[in-house]
Ligand SMILES: Nc1ncnc2c1ncn2[C@@H]1O[C@H](COP(=O)(O)OP(=O)(O)O)[C@@H](O)[C@H]1O
């Protein structure tokens with residue numbers, strides 16, 4: 022019945038009630054939509070790194086005085102458990118000639134299987150006997166096509182394939198590089214040792230165990246290698262995005278704050294207009310607590326209606342923002358979206374109740390006789 | 397018979413800036429259970445202030461107010477609220493019904509505050525509205541009722557929790573003679589059923605219904621007949 026009383030009071034000033042609800046709707050929509058978008062943005066970015074989350078990069082410990090990884094370490098690591106694949110890698114900078122042009126670029130040594138595992142060949146094949154595979158930017162910049170000849174240190178290679186452009190990676194950047202076989206690399210640069218090892222763990226939980234094993238069996242006496250796990254980089258990216266999202270939410274929160282002030286305002290008006298009624302209710306037996314409750318219900322009703330509508334509309338809001346900025350709304354239907362909506366609804370409710378509390382408290386503190394005498 | 401209302405040397409002094417308004421100037425009064433009394437006096441003499449003291453809506457500046465044996469100065473806000481709710485019924489000059497509620501719901505209101513369930517409330521509210529002759533108007537809002545009907549709803553509301561004392565501040569002040577007489581008849585019948593009725597008025601026609609008239613002027617009781 023108190024609820025009914027609150028409801029009827031809100032119906033009495035329909036326009037005002039609707040405006041207050043719209044305020045909450047907008048506030049909740051802003052918070053939820055931005056939350057949805059923020060999560061979508063994070064996922065879109067992380068998605069690009071998804072397949073490297075289980076990757077670890079083993080580099081020489083430069084601080085320990087090592088600039089390369091020798092063969093024995095590579096074969097030790099190849100025998101270790103937890104790993105799905107091990108790709109030892111050599112690289113060297115070198116001048117490269119193509120027809121009458123020359124450029125300085127990175128040469129990687131990899132085998133065909135590793136190329137398949139790490140990259141995608143866009144044109145040609147990944148054949149490496151006497152031939153090479155070229156990164157997309159380099160090919161474009163030097164206008165190289167499959168079948169052209171490039172010269173690295175007086176040795177001529179046929180371009181067997183051109184790689185598809187790769188996004189940002191932490192392990193190896195092939196876009197401006199040339200990949201040749203290990204045999205050719207050793208012959209050209211006379212380099213036995215490796216510059217890095219790219220390995221993939223079977224499961225993410227094994228990363229710590231693998232690191233421990235490396236520490237025990239390779240780094241026990243002398244720190245020879247460092248293990249860099251891409252997971253920790255991903256974690257840092259996630260963290261950065263969470264901070265961005267928080268910032269966006271804070272901005273959206275301002276609109277909810279405005280809605281809260283408007284509720285405070287209309288409820289103060291309402292308590293003032295109904296002072297006499299409050300007096301009557303006190304006279305016929307309503308306690309302070311009852312008056313407080315009736316007014317809080319009013320705030321709660323505004324909050325519930327506004328938040329639920331706002332939460333619902335934010336699905337569309339989130340959809341359009343994602344579509345506009347990320348060009349895709351494929352992350353819309355997820356737990357994160359649900360969470361964002363619940364979060365918006367929660368803040369909407371809290372705002373309404375907090376804003377309603379002061380007027381309700383004021384109403385409950387009125388002295389019965391003062392209230393009754395009020396005209 | 398014992399006193400259901402007892403005022404001992406009650407003062408009410410309002411301070412407006414440097415000016416002091418003495419609304420009640422040492423009022424002592426006893427009302428026995430089952431009495432029907434009229435408090436009469438000119439406008440501004442302190443009648444409403446006196447009635448509000450009895451109704452525990454206001455607190456005296458000095459003196460004691462005892463209602464149904466309770467020293468009201470010793471009660472906190474919740475206890476005073478309960479006393480109003482369970483032993484006192486108010487009838488105001490402007491009816492003071494809640495505009496959003498129907499006649500029935502207005503009568504239910506004091507029972508809601510007492511925590512009665514819906515069935516009990518509706519049953520009793522219907523009975524009371526029937527008693528004041530409004531069985532056909534139960535679902536009307538106050539704005540759809542005449543002044544006399546509104547005041548009868550107000551009486552029904554005042555009776556909701558079976559009060560011992562009925563306090564009426566100029567109950568016929570806004571009504572035509574005929575409606576006013578109906579109201580006074582209802583009050584007289586209630587008094588016959590045992591309810592103590594205290595009516596504030598400056599209308600001699602109203603005071604004729606009372607067994608005793610208490611005259612007040614400038615915050616002081618003039619005539620203590622029957623005390
Ligand atoms: N809240 C108040 N503040 C100041 N003066 C008041 C207040 N309430 C009543 N008074 C004064 O007290 C006196 C008695 O008022 P009231 O009891 O309303 O008289 P009545 O009901 O007999 O007309 C009047 O002079 C009135 O102006």
Ligand SMILES: [Mg+2]
Pocket residue numbers: 443444445565
């Ligand atoms: Mg008066």
